[in-house]
Every structure is written in C-alpha cells, then in structure tokens.
Amino acid sequence: xxxxxxxxxxxxxxxxxxxxxxxxxxxxxxxxxxxxxxxxxxxxxxxxxxxxxxxxxxxxxxxxxxxxxxxxxxxxxxxxxxxxxxxxxxxxxxxxxxxxxxxxxxxxxxxxxxxxxxxxxxxxxxxxxxxxxxxxxxxxxxxxxxxxxxxxxxxxxxxxxxxxxxxxxxxxxxxxxxxxxxxxxxxxxxxxxxxxxxxxxxxxxxxxxxxxxxxxxxxxxxxxxxxxxxxxxxxxxxxxxxxxxxxxxxxxxxxxxxxxxxxxxxxxxxxxxxxxxxxxxxxxxxxxxxxxxxxxxxxxxxxxxxxxxxx
Numbered sequence: 265x266x267x268x269x270x271x272x273x274x275x276x277x278x279x280x281x282x283x284x285x286x287x288x289x290x291x292x293x294x295x296x297x298x299x300x301x302x303x304x305x306x307x308x309x310x311x312x313x314x315x316x317x318x319x320x321x322x323x324x325x326x327x328x329x330x331x332x333x334x335x336x337x338x339x340x341x342x343x344x345x346x347x348x349x350x351x352x353x354x355x356x357x358x359x360x361x362x363x364x365x366x367x368x369x370x371x372x373x374x375x376x377x378x379x380x381x382x383x384x385x386x387x388x389x390x391x392x393x394x395x396x397x398x399x400x401x402x403x404x405x406x407x408x409x410x411x412x413x414x415x416x417x418x419x420x421x422x423x424x425x426x427x428x429x430x431x432x433x434x435x436x437x438x439x440x441x442x443x444x445x446x447x448x449x450x451x452x453x454x455x456x457x458x459x460x461x462x463x464x465x466x467x468x469x470x471x472x473x474x475x476x477x478x479x480x481x482x483x484x485x486x487x488x489x490x491x492x493x494x495x496x497x498x499x500x501x502x503x504x505x506x507x508x509x510x511x512x513x514x515x516x517x518x519x520x521x522x523x524x525x526x527x528x529x530x531x532x533x534x535x536x537x538x539x540x541x542x543x544x545x546x547x548x549x550x551x552x553x554x555x556x557x558x559x560x561x562x563x564x565x566x567x568x569x570x571x572x573x574x575x
Contacts, residue, residue, distance in 0.1 A: 297464030353397030402433025
C-alpha cells in the first residue's frame with residue numbers, strides 16, 4: 265500500500281510554478297530520498313502533501329487521505345522535521361518534549377509511555393534538563409526527531425535533517441531512521457548528501473520544479489543518458505590529482521571528468537584502451553597511476569541529468 269501518492273501535482277505562486285506536474289509514490293515502511301538543488305521545489309512539495317499549500321492542479325494523498333479536503337487528518341498522523349531547528353531553544357529538552365506531546369493531545373499513561381520511548385530511542389537521557397539552545401547540532405536533531413515522533417506517526421517528513429551536523433551525528437541519526445523504519449514507519453527525506461541517497465529504497469530528483477529522475481539507486485544508474493552507448497566510466501588514482509585532472513580534460517576521447525574523493529572519475533570513449541590512457545598520462549608526467557572501470561555513482565546520475573537539461 266502507498267503511504268504517499270502524487271499525481272501531476274502542481275503548485276504555483278502567482279505566475280511562478282514551484283512544483284510542475286510531479287507524480288510519485290512512496291510505499292509504507294519505505295525510506296524515500298528526495299533530492300534537488302536549493303529552490304527546486306522540495307520543501308514546497310512537502311508542504312503541499314501536508315495540506316499546508318493548495319495545489320493548482322493534480323492531486324495527492326497521504327496515508328489514504330486527500331491532501332486538500334482531509335489535511336487535518338493528515339497532520340494528526342504525520343511527523344515533520346524542518347530543515348532549520350524549530351524547537352524552543354529557551355526550554356529544556358524535557359520541556360520541549362512535553363510541550364509537543366501536549367500539542368498532539370497525549371495524556372495519562374500513554375503520555376508517560378511515549379515520553380519514555382522517545383527519550384530511550386534518541387538517547388537524550390543525559391540532556392533532559394539542558395536548554396535546547398545549548399545542545400550540539402546532532403543532539404538538536406535527535407530532540408527534533410523525538411518531538412516529531414512523540415505521537416507515533418506512521419509517516420515522517422524530514423527536510424534536510426542532517427544539514428550542518430558532523431559525520432558521526434549523521435550516521436547515528438540514520439541508524440535511528442533505519443530502526444524506526446524497521447518498526448513500519450515511512451520516511452520522506454530530503455537531502456543533498458549522495459551517501460544518504462544511496463541508503464534509500466528509492467529516490468527522486470527534482471530540478472527547476474520538475475521531477476527528472478525517480479526509482480531505486482541501482483535503476484537510476486542504468487539510465488542510458490548517464491552512460492551513453494559507446495562510452496565507459498573509469499576511475500583514476502594518481503598523485504597531484506588536480507594537475508592530473510587538467511591533463512585528462514585535454515584528452516580528446518574524454519567526454520567529462522571530475523575529482524571524486526581522492527580519485528578522478530571520467531566518462532570516455534569505450535574504444536580507447538586503459539593502456540592508452542595510462543600512456544597518455546605518463547607523457548604528461550603522471551607515471552604512478554591506477555586505472556579501474558567503474559559504474560556511475562548517484563552523483564554522476566544527477567550531474568549528468570542536470571547538465572543535459574542545461575544544454
């Protein structure tokens with residue numbers, strides 16, 4: 265069963281189209297990744313699915329409820345974490361949790377149980393008396409997750425939940441998401457991080473208000489435009505990577521190239537051998553070189569699709 269459906273969903277502000285005929289579905293218990301540049305329409309789509317914006321065209325459902333006529337039913341059943349920490353920084357961790365529990369109408373034994381479960385899940389016990397504004401970025405996000413999850417929502421919208429926090433905190437937060445997903449909670453997560461997108465069951469990529477890619481990470485890597493017929497992808501390890509990249513860009517059989525971590529990824533003519541590439545690099549002064557064929561990464565997918573649209 266689908267937790268979210270969007271059918272040609274379109275949102276306009278005056279003459280500006282922020283979301284243009286987007287169609288997608290998210291299954292129950294799935295972690296769905298939603299990517300795109302800033303201003304592409306990610307947050308706007310979330311607001312429409314939560315019933316906070318009225319579509320100009322198309323329709324959407326969340327947990328079986330219509331986004332326009334049953335928006336109150338949706339808001340009672342979903343959790344939402346904004347991309348900016350939005351809790352009360354002058355309140356303590358416990359006071360924030362209790363406030364949001366009150367907003368959702370939790371009372372009595374159920375309130376006590378949910379507070380205990382949310383605190384245990386997010387490991388916030390050592391910080392219950394600390395003001396939220398004094399928490400580190402990672403612990404702020406844990407608190408935001410606890411408050412968004414206090415009423416046991418079946419679906420959670422997380423808008424760039426790991427922006428601005430360190431890699432360890434990012435990994436810990438994703439471990440929490442996987443734990444909740446295993447309990448049947450559905451997640452709709454926006455992110456700019458490719459490693460996070462790789463962890464999602466399916467991903468969508470929105471660019472200039474249009475959904476231009478949608479599917480599993482493995483499926484998207486097989487899109488013909490990403491590795492056109494007659495081409496292959498190569499990873500090169502060598503010293504002085506930046507200088508080597510400049511040399512590679514001058515080679516006539518290389519169609520695109522970029523630094524990826526400590527290596528260079530390139531798209532090139534499949535008829536050119538690895539030995540020729542190695543020899544050409546040696547003539548440029550790069551004699552210590554390792555070459556290996558690779559499949560495209562998600563970053564390759566999104567960069568290629570974006571550049572194709574901009575041509």
